[in-house]
Amino acid sequence: MFSRLLPVWSFFLLLTTLHPVAAVWPAPQSYTKGNTTLYLNQNIKVTYNGAFLPYTYGYVPSGFSSKEVVQAGVSRALSGIFESKFVPWVLHKPNSKFEPDVYQGQNWLKTLEIIQKAEDKPSAFKPLDNEVDESYNLTISTAGDVKLTAISSIGILRGLETFTQLFYQHSTGTSWYTPYAPVAIQDAPKFPHRGILLDTARHFFPVDDILRTIDAMAWSKLNRLHIHVTDSQSWPLVIPALPELSSKGAHHPSETYSPADIERIQKYGVHRGVEVYFEIDMPGHIGVVSLSHPELIVAYNEQPYYWWCAQPPCGAFKLNNSAVDDFLEKLFDDLFPRLHPYSAYFHTGGDELNKNDSMLDEGIRSNKSEVLQPLLQKFIDTQHSRVRKAKLTPVVWEEIPLEWNVTIGKDTVVQSWLGGASVKKLTAMGHKVIDSNYNFWYLDCGRGQWLSWDNGLAFETGYPFNDWCNPVKSWRLIYSHDPTAGLTEEEAKLVLGGELAVWSETIDPMNLDTIVWPRASAAGEVLWSGRIDPATGQNRSQIEATPRLNEFRERLVKRGVRASPIQMQFCVQGEAWECEYPM
Template identity: 50%
Template sequence: MSLGERALFLDPKVRFIYNGAAQYGSYDHQNASSQNIISTAIKTTTQTLFEQNFIPWKFHPRHSDFEPAINASCTYIKSVRLEQSGIDSANVAKPLAGEVDESYSLSMKTNGQVTITAASSVGIAHGLTTFTQLFYKHSSGSAYTPYAPVSITDAPKFQHRGLNMDVSRVWYAPADITRMIDALAYNKFNRLHLHITDAQSWPLEIPALPMLAEKGSYREGLTYSPPAMAYIQDYGASRGVEVILEIDMPGHTSSIAYSYPELIAAFNEKDWSTYAAEPPSGTLKLNSSAVTEFLDTLFDDLLPRVLPYSSYFHTGGDEVNLNAYNLDETVRSNDTAILQPLMQAFVDRAHAKVRAAGLTPIAWEEMLLTWNLTLGSDVVIQTWQSDEAVAQTVGKGHKALVGNYNYWYLDCGHGQWLDFYPDVSQSFYPYYDYCAPLHNWRMMYAYNPLEGVPANLTHLVLGGEVHIWSEQTDPVNVDRQVWPRACAAAEVLWSGAKDDQGQNRSQITASPRLSEMRERLVAKGIGAEPIQMPFCTQNGTQCAL
């Protein structure tokens, strides 16, 4: 990247000239097409520049005259050329990791000539996103950049850059989720992983199993209908954010018992901590033909509706409690020697259904590393417990997603959500949660997804996800829980944790950029937290030690 110091203004009627009208691939499902990615990117760009921009007073000395003068000699950008050099693949809106070239280049000359070049429509969209981040709102209402001439050549280091959002413990309206997609796209994330069912509620409507959501949701109306889910998935696809659904199993499935109690073992036991990580306890029975039939019906209904919008489906597999199977009449044992082959058969059946539907399975790390299952080479393993888990996963030849809870869990540090009876209360004082402390942006920025991974296996690390669980998160506070800390992880996933000299990227240079990104998110209606007070952002490095 190189930036100059010449100011350019943007014509309110700026035109975007795209050369790709005749280059669209054959993929034309509803709106999730190449053309829609481009048209959505142009619409979002103009909205960001002219309606959701900000005056950057916080980043200049107090009472300084930082704005360029508007006069007859001003140069205006009247058009932006979008040059797509390649033809999009059929899967451009729902790629497997690495299938789409996301690179782009951006040139802005002092005469106002702007060109964005990319091999794919997604790359063009990324270039337009960067274009908006070069501009500010003038106090006159105009949009201007002080940085001409500009030359940027850019590409992501990691193919999978995502957020895992728990929409089962708490229900989020589709508008909350699409607002999250807007923020993800603006930070060049390309995956939204929806953890959409869990022990506490089942909000996902399955027409073939209508009682699941009718009885498993928290109340009537707090569900995701097929049209609502298709809208969310399509909204993401048109913005380069692939929406991946997760049905966690066999654990974290207690909510199924509200409609199909015969399928769940150890449901809602009073001593829940013996049988589950959280209340209510319960797990799908492990050797039950009724469970097999249920899952067949579930998958046959759901997976064809996933396929138009994603190439992945997440089958869960975390935190399975062995003791629950003591209460499973199809097993009546917590002996891993007995349970392991049953779990192998359970996961094999699930993954076979996923593959038969044209999708690639994702599973939590426990299935591979705790249960020692033999999984297909196509299965992507989502790690969360340690850096060692990443190294072990790739060492077994599997593609891995990173997201160590000690660094990239966004909900940590707010204290326990559990209450404690007086006789045990003191032993839990001062009531920290399991992943405390809160992981500040500097910690998230310092995390290296490739830590401990042998150099010859780094290609198996597809990328990673930050996670927002909902035990203490809901639509009121989700924006500030996620943003702008997730921006730090977004940059790690795009540019890598290390600079060209192999050192951690500098907080000193990152901090003002992150503060500026926070202002941009706020201008877009995202309730992101501040990074520093204006005194700091106005005074260079005065707030550095």
């Protein structure tokens, strides 16, 4: 009874003991910390399975041995602490004492002992989902000894990222410390597939933008970059056996990915535990091929576009034409051997194929499912067998099994963009699923129409010019989404994880970072840590998450990513109750 008499907000005052927050994003499965300050400098002795591992600033690995992966990870982790200059005044009230007195003597971190408990499997650096153990344990003793253990080198990378997030720079400029010793963390991901889909066809992203995205993914413990590399709008991918594809289909010669670019992106990802895989969307969403191979495509840039596809320019493969198959054989024979060393997957697309396209196909002249379905079944069978022959695993969009009733292999992973009922159906059918529910995880939504609407009836039809998936998915909405909601336990096991979608109608290098970050990190926590907080058994609360995401966002900015703020600075500096909806 007494508590009911207290003003509502007095409870929030009690929460101040939670501040400063536990810092790490995404939240570890188990995490205890103390309040002893330990300092870090470049003399920390690093060992890997007992052998001395020198810390080299900017270490560039020459290959993919476990040792090289770990050594490069250590170099990045320590550099990340020393170089990012993150003095955390922005997380504390103005004029407050927020850091240790550096002149009161410093206790130093002495050792960073890294132990990998098993040898990496050959697939460690291009795993199928669930093939690599990403778990790790991290302890920091008050005596200054750090111990990081994991099964795989990828687990070690995850632990190093967590380690990085425990440190701040002192405002005096040349000291780095953690105020949280002793630390004990046990951690492992909830879902094996935690990704971002980046569309490089509607706008081109230079390699550096992609590498920076991979960096921020690794910091967020996201591990799959799905590059939707072509679409009806452009073909930036250089295929040496078919050079006309990019020479006629790229926006500009400067906006292409050479084989060396692709390899560089993939290798960069491997070293950060981010598997990069590619999608060539077909048989729809491929109109651009018409610019170099018009005989293979129907309905290219037909108008009114909505009769033939979801957005201009339209264009699909002819479904009953052996030349398409010959073309794809040549394309895949060139591409797959180059992708295979660093990817386990290849995505053949399959979304939004419009039946009307085949009305224009002189070899079909029908939009009837009973005519088209067997042709599509054959198309998928043929192409997926090529994917498998190249030792890749096919991924398709949900329409292939759900809308077209095409039978796909048990190995095939299905990506759902409609989410919800589709995920339920797919898992009930026994399919492995990647969830990209557009109501939650489409990062491009809500910023308005890109089509132009003329005055008159079009204006009235389009007004107020919201886009199809309005509104913007705020991080709070993104964070509320559980990819396994509504599923049975058996069904939930088939959900490999999810991907945030970055369709690039109105996204290019100028605004990429501000749109993706830190919202993708919010989903990253759902995918790594789980929607449920193990400490409470309840859904994770924004109250606990917000200050941690504020801190993580500051770290993104300090490490070179133009992440958007999620709150005004008063809130970032304040206590959680000050910017909580009071109820």
